[in-house]
Amino acid sequence: MEQKPRKKIPERRCTGCGERFEKPMLIRVVRSPEGEITLDFTGKKPGRGAYLCKNPACLKKARKTHRLEQNLAVQIPDEIYDALEGELTGER
Secondary structure, three states: OOOOOOOOOOEEEEOOOOOEEEHHHEEEEEEOOOOOEEEEOOOOOOOEEEEEEOOHHHHHHHHHHOHHHHHHOOOOOHHHHHHHHHHHHOOO
């Protein structure tokens, strides 16, 4: 009996630490075609995305170096950073 090959899980790079992770292990920040910035927990919203691993130190580094702004080519509102921080610390 032949086994089917396992479905490949896509990997993405964390904008904070630069390491590669499987896509479900990351939080996606997306800029919609209208320019709105939101968090995307499904990974399926349309628009340009940037990924962060679930390490608060990576969020701090990405915020300090403005990597999310560079990747999405837009200013990131403080509310998005606050929502990300709440998500990482469990304070939703």
